[in-house]
Amino acid sequence: MTATLDVTDLRKQFAIGRPAIDGVSFAVPAGEIVVLLGPSGCGKTTTLRCVAGLEHPTDGEISIGGRVVSSPMRGILVPPRSRDLGMVFQSYAVWPHMTVRQNVVYPLKHRKITRTEANRKVEEALELVGLSEYADRPVVALSGGQMQRVALARSIVYRPQLLLLDEPLSNLDAKLRLRLRDDLRVILKQTGMTALYVTHDQAEAVVLGDRIGVMRNGKLLQMGTPDEIYNRPADLFVANFTGATNELVGTLVSRSGEFGVVDFGDGRRGEAALLQSLSPGEKVRIALRPENIGIGKQDGANIFPARVLDRRYQGTQTVYAIDLFGLRLEALELGTAARHQVGAETQVSLPREACWAYGDSGPSPYE
């Protein structure tokens, strides 16, 4: 039976340093895949290990399927083996001296099921991960990607109520990683399992997650669908981490509903979407994705003169460095033909719904 996961106000303080987890709350509904995304050291692995029972939280509560498995306040700490979890880690946790089938059947050995039933479950798990033909091969004769499929089959063969995955693709080469990434979502959705997945790779998060939680410094900054995270980032860090690599700075002059007029200095004004509560007179920072900058375009509201500083072909796209207001911004155009010459004076259009304005509190992730 697949189950919901509830994490409430989770805290973890190790012996030294700032809290590794600092008041994190989220829920994973039954059958959903939630991805925790963030840079190294943000606390995502510690969160997953607390859910697994491998780490003892300092405070907060964790429930799986409505049963509290961890609550320091109430003196509850259910050991990992009693939480009915499956786990897949970065390293291929397979037994090298066994065949694929022996590896996958292993977790069923101590369960009270018949041999026929166990064989049926193993066949089903191998079929799901696409390894039916490899059942009797020694596991050491497989590629890294196949070994990770074995580890996955072994974690889902007993249909635990929750599956935990910690960077399971990071030891694979680029091609295998992409293939298994795409397959993984299909496999997880076929099993209908609830899954918590940890990664620092935003592309992985988008492909796999029904929802993504972005973490930084032990805090959960935003939890939302990939569309929400990508198109309405809650703050500058989320915007920057998910690819809005350009920043403009200005002062909010006036606001009208969700949009506002921003003064960039020297009489240059443009419109921006206000993603935080902002008042006229406030200094604002605007995050902008390279792909949302239109070079050589003269339509829309925010049209400004600019100059092409540099360009790099990247196969199916071209990345330009452009000078705008004396700043160096990155712009990206799809297509195999580079249309703009280095040194060209041109115009750029910045769609107002793609100019995300935030307050100026705290350090900027762009500096």
Ligand SMILES: Nc1ncnc2c1ncn2[C@@H]1O[C@H](COP(=O)(O)OP(=O)(O)OP(=O)(O)O)[C@@H](O)[C@H]1O
């Ligand atoms: N056993 C430990 N003892 C002391 N500090 C720890 C321990 N484990 C983790 N930390 C610290 O807790 C913080 C969060 O670490 P965590 O491994 O959860 O981050 P992460 O986002 O998963 O990073 P990575 O992707 O590098 O694993 C870091 O500052 C780390 O140094």
